[in-house]
Amino acid sequence: MDITQEACSNRNSMRFEEGKQLIGQILSDFPTRKFPIILDIGCGSGNLTHVMAKLLLHETIFGIDSDPDMVTVCQNSNSTTGTIKYLCQDISQPWDQLAPELTQLAGQVDLIVSNMTLHWVTDLDTACKNMETLLKPGGAFYFNIFGINPISISQQQYLKHKSVANQIFEMVGILHRNELEVGRAELFYNRWPYAGKEFDVLAPIMYKMYYNLIDEAEFSKLDKIGQDEVRQEIRNGVHAAYAFDVENEAKNYVVGSGDSFCFCYYAFTIQGGKMV
Numbered sequence: 001m002d003i004t005q006e007a008c009s010n011r012n013s014m015r016f017e018e019g020k021q022l023i024g025q026i027l028s029d030f031p032t033r034k035f036p037i038i039l040d041i042g043c044g045s046g047n048l049t050h051v052m053a054k055l056l057l058h059e060t061i062f063g064i065d066s067d068p069d070m071v072t073v074c075q076n077s078n079s080t081t082g083t084i085k086y087l088c089q090d091i092s093q094p095w096d097q098l099a100p101e102l103t104q105l106a107g108q109v110d111l112i113v114s115n116m117t118l119h120w121v122t123d124l125d126t127a128c129k130n131m132e133t134l135l136k137p138g139g140a141f142y143f144n145i146f147g148i149n150p151i152s153i154s155q156q157q158y159l160k161h162k163s164v165a166n167q168i169f170e171m172v173g174i175l176h177r178n179e180l181e182v183g184r185a186e187l188f189y190n191r192w193p194y195a196g197k198e199f200d201v202l203a204p205i206m207y208k209m210y211y212n213l214i215d216e217a218e219f220s221k222l223d224k225i226g227q228d229e230v231r232q233e234i235r236n237g238v239h240a241a242y243a244f245d246v247e248n249e250a251k252n253y254v255v256g257s258g259d260s261f262c263f264c265y266y267a268f269t270i271q272g273g274k275m276v
């Protein structure tokens with residue numbers, strides 16, 4: 001398992017907690033509803049897909065992820081249940097380029113869930129159009145999104161960063177123009193404590209997230225000193241990026257030093273569905 005997969009499969013991560021909150025919302029909105037077909041977009045290591053399989057009444061859950069390594073992790077997982085099917089798929093591909101296993105679900109999906117993934121997707125219009133085509137009339141969606149611009153942005157673009165409120169507004173606009181109705185959009189602010197060691201595991205991912213300068217493969221080729229330098233740069237860089245963010249009234253930043261860090265961030269949840 002490489003460094004990214006290890007970080008992504010951590011069941012105690014901030015992302016996993018948020019995922020559980022998202023599923024809690026679904027259960028609170030629909031305590032007894034059965035969702036025969038569920039689609040988990042950006043299923044990562046499949047940890048949350050498993051929680052869905054345990055808690056939501058369903059027949060089949062399709063977990064898709066654009067990273068083939070993550071899909072392999074899911075498929076090799078000992079705890080894979082018979083009702084989950086994993087597929088390597090980028091949700092933002094044009095419809096005619098999607099895998100037939102996915103397009104055959106057109107108009108049949110009862111629930112789409114996406115936890116902490118859509119901020120990675122740069123072509124959100126195509127992704128939402130695909131989701132609309134996949135959903136059944138009356139089908140529901142629940143997403144939560146990290147409050148930053150898509151991760152492929154360059155540092156220069158980052159400096160023209162929009163406020164989180166504007167990102168929510170934009171996301172709602174994209175959903176509307178793709179004929180998806182928004183029921184609720186909620187902003188939440190959270191703090192997540194990291195031990196120094198955990199932060200170091202996440203460092204290359206964060207680095208990529210904010211500066212798009214190095215990937216995990218390059219990072220793992222560096223010697224210890226090189227890796228420590230990159231980590232230090234990330235701490236400084238993330239701090240600097242978020243200091244800018246704070247001026248814009250979005251309080252995402254990393255505080256702490258030595259063995260303990262706290263990552264403070266905004267995320268938002270959007271819930272809605274396809275019109276009947």
Ligand SMILES: C[S@@+](CC[C@H](N)C(=O)[O-])C[C@H]1O[C@@H](n2cnc3c(N)ncnc32)[C@H](O)[C@@H]1O
Pocket residue numbers: 008015016019041042043044045046047048064065066067070089090091092114115116117120121
């Ligand atoms: C932060 S992880 C979240 C994983 C999982 N939802 C969870 O809660 O543990 C985001 C995942 O989205 C996947 N991803 C990014 N862009 C994607 C896209 N366009 N289509 C499908 N998956 C994507 C990444 O490969 C990654 O595994």
